[in-house]
Amino acid sequence: MVPQLPSTTELKRVGDEGENRNGNFTLQQLFQQSKVIDEESIDVELDFSSGFANSRVRETMILTLRFWKNIYRTKELFACRTLQMFMAGLVLGSIFYHLKDDLVGAGERVGLFAFILTFLLSSTLEALPIFLQEREILMKETSCGSYRVSSYAIANGLVYLPFLLILAVLFTVPLYWLVGLNRTFSAFLHFLLLIWLILYTANSVVVCISALVPNFIVGNSVISGVMGSFFLFSGYFISKHGMPSYWVFMHYISLFKYPFEGFLINEFSGSGKCLEYMLGACVVRGEDVLKEVGYGEESRWRNVVVMVCFILVYRFISYVILRCRCSQKGLKAVLV
Numbered sequence: 001m002v003p004q005l006p007s008t009t010e011l012k013r014v015g016d017e018g019e020n021r022n023g024n025f026t027l028q029q030l031f032q033q034s035k036v037i038d039e040e041s042i043d044v045e046l047d048f049s050s051g052f053a054n055s056r057v058r059e060t061m062i063l064t065l066r067f068w069k070n071i072y073r074t075k076e077l078f079a080c081r082t083l084q085m086f087m088a089g090l091v092l093g094s095i096f097y098h099l100k101d102d103l104v105g106a107g108e109r110v111g112l113f114a115f116i117l118t119f120l121l122s123s124t125l126e127a128l129p130i131f132l133q134e135r136e137i138l139m140k141e142t143s144c145g146s147y148r149v150s151s152y153a154i155a156n157g158l159v160y161l162p163f164l165l166i167l168a169v170l171f172t173v174p175l176y177w178l179v180g181l182n183r184t185f186s187a188f189l190h191f192l193l194l195i196w197l198i199l200y201t202a203n204s205v206v207v208c209i210s211a212l213v214p215n216f217i218v219g220n221s222v223i224s225g226v227m228g229s230f231f232l233f234s235g236y237f238i239s240k241h242g243m244p245s246y247w248v249f250m251h252y253i254s255l256f257k258y259p260f261e262g263f264l265i266n267e268f269s270g271s272g273k274c275l276e277y278m279l280g281a282c283v284v285r286g287e288d289v290l291k292e293v294g295y296g297e298e299s300r301w302r303n304v305v306v307m308v309c310f311i312l313v314y315r316f317i318s319y320v321i322l323r324c325r326c327s328q329k330g331l332k333a334v335l336v
Contacts (some may be wrong), residue, residue: 059147063155071163078163082170088119089171093178101273106289112179113263114236117198117256120171122227124202128219131210135322142326149326153319160203168196182271190300194262197307201255204314211321230254235261239293255310258303261295269297 054062071078096112099105138152172192181191206223213219233247234256240248251257268286276284290296 054147056148056151059151060154060158063147063151064159067155067159071159082167084123085167086170086174089173089175090178092116093175096179098178098180101275103275103284106268106275106286109179109181109267110236110264113260113267114234116175116195116263117234117260118231120195120198121202121205121230121255124199124206125220125223127203127206128210128223129216131207132213132216132219135210135325138322139326149323150319153315153322156207157204157315160200164199164203165196168192168199171195182267184271187266187271190266191263193304194259194266194307197304197311198259201259201307201311201314204311204318205255208314208318208321211318211325227255231256233257235293258306258310261299262303262307264290264293265295265297265300265303269295269300 092112092115096108099108099112134156138149141147142149142152169192172188172195176188176191181187205226209219209222209226213222229250231254233243233250233254235251235254236256240251243251268290271286273286274282274284275286275289276282
């Protein structure tokens, strides 16, 4: 039997009644509103065989636009987040202002990189309650066949890319040049890329955990424990060679390891900096510091690739969890 679709007038009425006093919409109401606009402008071909009103690509486009509207409507959160990142970069730059190119300055740079990782990977915890609320909306909407879980997962991943890039730029620009890090423009761009990937990795971890945990309290505890463990095994406190063999695997799955190595390689590899002179001759260069800890230029882009893989893995895990939550068929439905 062909399903009965609501009329355009009915959808308009639902959308008008769903808007609250602040002009905000839920994802479901915005989805219905988008369908009204689409039906008025073009003829929509319904895919009754799959049970969804739009193709996967169209769903992703509609949901991405909707997420943008939700971000735009929360101007206070957006403004606070951007101001926080800019002020953090400015304050850190003023604290570590114009570090010297010697062994003391090199040690201070390492400490700065460790703090940057801790700050960025823990600062996205504030998004946990937002993702938990979105999960409840998602489960209600997908239960009535409004859209696919995969479309939601893709749209959720895409919409944060430019937003996090803006935050990365606001944080990096004052910090990088005030501290006096590697002064080549290519090194600056690579540092910016690492900051962007760190923010997106943290966002992906929060999305994954928010799909798994039942509430904010449990999610907060899980994220704190995971981030603390990863930082402990990053190689900053104890090197891989000093760890017991049964804990080495934690070093390789640590979210801190690869960006931390990336920061060090970007700063000291090929910079031409001499960190210590003796009798007018350079005895310690930046490359020597990297060799001592086992890092090299060949790891520069490998670390970037590993960070991207982490992002994809956490995003996929969050999709699988959400798919199982939203489907009565459980894991079997994920494989279909």
